[in-house]
Amino acid sequence: MSKKILLIDGNSLAFRAFYAMYQQLDRMVTPEGLHTNALVAFNNFLESIVLPMQPDMGLVAWDARSGRETFRGDLYADYKAGRDKAPAEFKEQFPYLREMVEAHGLHNYEQMGLEADDIIGTLSRVGQKAGDQVIIITGDQDLTQLVTDDVTVKLTKKGVTQVEVYTPDFIMEKFGITPEQIIDKKALTGDTSDNYPGVTKVGEKTALKLLKEYHDLDNLYAHVDEMKPSKMKENLINDKDVAYRARKLATIITDAKLEIGLSDIAYNGPKEKGLVELFEKLHFRQALNKLRSQSLLGDDLGEAADASEQKQGDFAKVSTLTEASLKKLVEEDQLAFHIDTTGENYHQADMIAFALGNDKVGYFASRDFTLFDHDDLRTIIESDRIQLRLFNAKAHWVLLHRLGLTLHGVDFDFLLVAYLLDTVGNDNVLSTLAGRFGRYLATDEEIYGKGAKFAVPEEAEVVEDHVGHKAQTVFDLRDQAFSDLDEHEQGHLYSDIELPLSFVLAKMEARGFKVNQDRLAKMGQEMDEKIASLKEEIFQMAGEEFNINSTKQLGTLLFDKMGLPVIKKTKTGYSTAVEVLEKLAPQAPIVEHILAYRQLAKLKSTYVDGLLAVVDQADQKVHTRFLQTLTQTGRLSSVDPNLQNIPMRTEEGRKIRHAFVPSKPDWLIFGADYSQIELRVLASITGDPAMEHAFVEDEDIHAETARKVFGLADDAPVDADQRRTAKAVNFGIVYGISDFGLSKNLNIARKDAKSFIETYFQEFPKIHQWMDAIKEKAHKDGFVETIEHRRRYLPDINAKNFNTRSFAERTAMNSPIQGSAADIIKIAMIKVDRAIQEKGLQARMLVQVHDELVFECPTEELDQLRETVTTVMDQAVKLAIPLKVESHAGPTWYEAK
Incomplete structure (x- = not known):
C-alpha cells in the first residue's frame, strides 16, 4: 500500500518564518530575552499544514553548514558568497526550531557535505522507487526540479502557511517546460540568490524560449553554430563553460549515501509531553490554551502540565x-x-x-x-x-x-x-x-x-x-x-501615573482631532501630479517603461541593464532598499528620481489616502488610539491612525499637518514641547558639571559639545557640520551608540567616530562613569530603572554571547534616559489635564507626539493656556537641571510648530 512521505526544507522555511513575523520581532520576546517570531510562525506552519496531512513518514532536512562547504563550494569558490549573515535574533531560535520539529513528531536530519536539498532529493527518489507518495515543502524554487508524478513540491508563497502546488502539469502550464528542464533553465540564467552566474544577458524569458526550441543544454550547444549572428549567440558561445558549471551547481543530488532510510523517519503524531514542555519554555500561552481547548493532544497533556492550573x-x-x-x-x-x-x-x-x-x-x-x-x-x-x-x-x-x-x-x-x-x-x-x-x-x-x-x-x-x-x-x-x-516597588507607577493617564488618553481619543478633508484631498491631487511627472522622467531616463514598485524589475534595470554596482543581494535577488539607492544616487540621476518617487508615493498612500480613509464622517475627526502598554521604555505609541509618525524632515511631509485644524471657528492649535528633554535627564542623572553648566546657562548644548569634541575655544564659532556631528554624538550617547553606528550615521571612518566618542567621554567624564556604573548595576540586578522606578528587565545582560550581552548593556544605558523622559511627559499630561479643568478652560488636549503636547483652544484663551501649560510642564518633575518648554500657536497644526 502506498505511503505518504513528507520532506521539509528546514533552512528555507525557518528563514521565511523569521521574516513572516519580522515586523513583530521586538514584541515577540520571552521574559528570558529569547526572540520567538520564527518559532511562532514555524509552529503555525506545522499545525496548519503538517498536522492535517498526517503523513506516514516525516523529516525536516537542514543544511549542515554553509553550501560553500559542499562540492558546490569546490566547484565555484563564490557559491552563496555575499549573503548577509543571519541575524543574531534568528540564530538564537535555531536550537528551539529543531526541538519543535521533534515535539511535533517529525525527524531532524543533516549530514556534512550535503545541503538540505540533496537530502530531500535523495529521499524523494527512494520514496518514489518504493511506490510511495512524496510531498516536499520548501520556500526555494530549486526543489521544483524534483517534481514527478509521484513527487509533489509545495512552494510557500507568503509567509510559511500559503503554498503553491507544483506538479508536472502545473510546471508545464506555468513555464512551458518539464521539471527536468528547470536545471537547464538555471544553467542559462544562473542564480543571484546562490551567487553563481549563467550566460551573460540571458534572463528567464530568454532561457525558456531557448529550452522550448532546443529542449536541453546539450542540444542547444550542439546547434549553437547554426544560430543567426547575434549578441546572444556570442554570449552563449563565450559562456559555455559558465553554463555547464551552473548546471552542475543547480543539480540536486538524488543518490547521496545517507545514514538514514525511510524506516527511520516514521511519523507517529505530536509528542504530548514534548509540546507542552516546549510551549511552556517559550511562553506560548495561546498555543497551550489551544491544545487544551481543542483537545489536540487529548485530555492528558503529560507530566509537564501543571496540575494546579485552573481548568x-x-x-x-x-x-x-x-x-x-x-x-x-x-x-x-x-x-x-x-x-x-x-x-x-x-x-x-x-x-x-x-x-x-x-x-x-x-x-x-x-x-x-x-x-x-x-x-x-x-x-x-x-x-x-x-x-x-x-x-x-x-x-x-x-x-x-x-x-x-x-x-x-x-x-x-x-x-x-x-x-x-x-x-x-x-x-x-x-x-x-x-x-x-x-x-x-x-x-x-x-x-x-x-x-x-x-x-x-x-x-x-x-x-x-x-x-x-x-x-x-x-x-x-x-x-x-x-x-x-x-x-x-511599582505600586505608585500604577496608581499615580499609568492609571490616571489612561483616562487622560481616553478623553483625548474620544475627543479626536479635526481634519480638513478638502485640504487633504487637494494635497493628494497635487502629489498625484508630481508622482506622474516623476514617473515620466524616470521612464525617459530609463529608456523604457517598467513597474517602479517592483523590486525585481527595478533591480534588472539598475544592475543588469545600467550596470550599476551591486551593493547588496537578498534571497530573491538584488536589493533596492533605500540605503542601497542612497549609495547609488551620486552615480546615476535616475536613482534620485526613484527615491523622490518612493517618498512621495508613500506620503500619498500612507498620510493622505490613509488619513482620509479613517476620518469619522460624523464629526470630521480622526480618533487615534494611544498604545500605553507597547514599548519597553514606557513611551506612548499612536495607531489607527498613527499621528506620531507624520514626517517632519521634509516640507512635503510637514505640509500634511496643514490639514489638522481646530474643531471650532476662531479657535487655534497650540503646541508645547520639551526642549532636549533626554539630554537634560542625562545631565541630571549623571551630574556631569560640563553638561549641567551648559543647560543652566541656557547655552546651545550641541554647539558646546562641538567645541569640546573638536577642541575649539569656549567662544569659538561652530559651523553647521560641526554642530550636526556633535548633535549625532549627543543623541548617540543617549541611545548607547557604538563607533560603528556613529560612523554609519555620519558617513565617516570608524576610527574618526571612535575618536569622537573617546573625546566626548574625556570632556564629560561623569557621563562615562555613570554608564559604567549602570552597566554594573544591570549585571548585578538584571534590570535598570527610570527616575520613577519603571523597570526594564534585561534577560541577556549576563549572556555568554558577546553581541547579545553588548546589546543588553547598551539597553541598560539608554533605558533610564528614554524611560525617564517618558515618565516626565506622562506626569505632565496628567497635571496639565487637571490644571485645565481646575481653571475652567475650554482648551482641550488633542494629541501627544513624544515630547510634544498639542491642544486646541479659543483665541481669547491662548495666553492663559500658554502660561498654564508651560508652567505645569516646567514643574512636572523636579530635576537637577531645569526643564525647558517651547510653545507655538497657529490656525493649523503646521503653523503651530
Whole structure:
C-alpha cells in the first residue's frame, strides 16, 4: 500500500518564518530575552499544514553548514558568497526550531557535505522507487526540479502557511517546460540568490524560449553554430563553460549515501509531553490554551502540565443579566466588569456582550446594551463607591462614552499592571496575560474566529460564558497582581501615573482631532501630479517603461541593464532598499528620481489616502488610539491612525499637518514641547558639571559639545557640520551608540567616530562613569530603572554571547534616559489635564507626539493656556537641571510648530 512521505526544507522555511513575523520581532520576546517570531510562525506552519496531512513518514532536512562547504563550494569558490549573515535574533531560535520539529513528531536530519536539498532529493527518489507518495515543502524554487508524478513540491508563497502546488502539469502550464528542464533553465540564467552566474544577458524569458526550441543544454550547444549572428549567440558561445558549471551547481543530488532510510523517519503524531514542555519554555500561552481547548493532544497533556492550573470547569456559572440581578450587584463594593467587541479598534468596533460580577454574588452577562439605560447599571459604572476591576480601562472608558456614560471607580486594570510587571512578555491579550498567572482562559479566536472568519456565535450562552469568564478572571487576579507589583516597588507607577493617564488618553481619543478633508484631498491631487511627472522622467531616463514598485524589475534595470554596482543581494535577488539607492544616487540621476518617487508615493498612500480613509464622517475627526502598554521604555505609541509618525524632515511631509485644524471657528492649535528633554535627564542623572553648566546657562548644548569634541575655544564659532556631528554624538550617547553606528550615521571612518566618542567621554567624564556604573548595576540586578522606578528587565545582560550581552548593556544605558523622559511627559499630561479643568478652560488636549503636547483652544484663551501649560510642564518633575518648554500657536497644526 502506498505511503505518504513528507520532506521539509528546514533552512528555507525557518528563514521565511523569521521574516513572516519580522515586523513583530521586538514584541515577540520571552521574559528570558529569547526572540520567538520564527518559532511562532514555524509552529503555525506545522499545525496548519503538517498536522492535517498526517503523513506516514516525516523529516525536516537542514543544511549542515554553509553550501560553500559542499562540492558546490569546490566547484565555484563564490557559491552563496555575499549573503548577509543571519541575524543574531534568528540564530538564537535555531536550537528551539529543531526541538519543535521533534515535539511535533517529525525527524531532524543533516549530514556534512550535503545541503538540505540533496537530502530531500535523495529521499524523494527512494520514496518514489518504493511506490510511495512524496510531498516536499520548501520556500526555494530549486526543489521544483524534483517534481514527478509521484513527487509533489509545495512552494510557500507568503509567509510559511500559503503554498503553491507544483506538479508536472502545473510546471508545464506555468513555464512551458518539464521539471527536468528547470536545471537547464538555471544553467542559462544562473542564480543571484546562490551567487553563481549563467550566460551573460540571458534572463528567464530568454532561457525558456531557448529550452522550448532546443529542449536541453546539450542540444542547444550542439546547434549553437547554426544560430543567426547575434549578441546572444556570442554570449552563449563565450559562456559555455559558465553554463555547464551552473548546471552542475543547480543539480540536486538524488543518490547521496545517507545514514538514514525511510524506516527511520516514521511519523507517529505530536509528542504530548514534548509540546507542552516546549510551549511552556517559550511562553506560548495561546498555543497551550489551544491544545487544551481543542483537545489536540487529548485530555492528558503529560507530566509537564501543571496540575494546579485552573481548568475551564473551574469557572463559576455565568447567568444572564436581569434587572433583578442588577439590584444585587449595585449593593456590592467590588465588581469585575468587561465588554467584548468585534475588533481591537474600539472606536469603530461593535460591542458584542458585557459581563459583571464577583465571587460572592456571581457573574452575569448580557448582549442587551439597552440595559445601560437602567439606573442601577449606570450607578455601577459612574459611581466612585463601587471599585471596578477590568482589563483595559481606557478602552472601556471610550466604549461607555459611546453609550453616554462616564466610567468611574476603577481600582484594578489588569492590562496596566501586567505591563508594568513585564514589558517584554506583554502582548495586550487577556488570555495570554492570564496564562502568565497560571489561569486558563479561552481565546477570542476560539470563540469568535479571526479576520474573515470572525463570527459571533448564535448561541447566547457561549458568548455570555466567554465574557463572564473574562470578568471572573480579572476579578480573581487582582490581589496576586497587586502583590507582585508591590514586590517590584511599582505600586505608585500604577496608581499615580499609568492609571490616571489612561483616562487622560481616553478623553483625548474620544475627543479626536479635526481634519480638513478638502485640504487633504487637494494635497493628494497635487502629489498625484508630481508622482506622474516623476514617473515620466524616470521612464525617459530609463529608456523604457517598467513597474517602479517592483523590486525585481527595478533591480534588472539598475544592475543588469545600467550596470550599476551591486551593493547588496537578498534571497530573491538584488536589493533596492533605500540605503542601497542612497549609495547609488551620486552615480546615476535616475536613482534620485526613484527615491523622490518612493517618498512621495508613500506620503500619498500612507498620510493622505490613509488619513482620509479613517476620518469619522460624523464629526470630521480622526480618533487615534494611544498604545500605553507597547514599548519597553514606557513611551506612548499612536495607531489607527498613527499621528506620531507624520514626517517632519521634509516640507512635503510637514505640509500634511496643514490639514489638522481646530474643531471650532476662531479657535487655534497650540503646541508645547520639551526642549532636549533626554539630554537634560542625562545631565541630571549623571551630574556631569560640563553638561549641567551648559543647560543652566541656557547655552546651545550641541554647539558646546562641538567645541569640546573638536577642541575649539569656549567662544569659538561652530559651523553647521560641526554642530550636526556633535548633535549625532549627543543623541548617540543617549541611545548607547557604538563607533560603528556613529560612523554609519555620519558617513565617516570608524576610527574618526571612535575618536569622537573617546573625546566626548574625556570632556564629560561623569557621563562615562555613570554608564559604567549602570552597566554594573544591570549585571548585578538584571534590570535598570527610570527616575520613577519603571523597570526594564534585561534577560541577556549576563549572556555568554558577546553581541547579545553588548546589546543588553547598551539597553541598560539608554533605558533610564528614554524611560525617564517618558515618565516626565506622562506626569505632565496628567497635571496639565487637571490644571485645565481646575481653571475652567475650554482648551482641550488633542494629541501627544513624544515630547510634544498639542491642544486646541479659543483665541481669547491662548495666553492663559500658554502660561498654564508651560508652567505645569516646567514643574512636572523636579530635576537637577531645569526643564525647558517651547510653545507655538497657529490656525493649523503646521503653523503651530
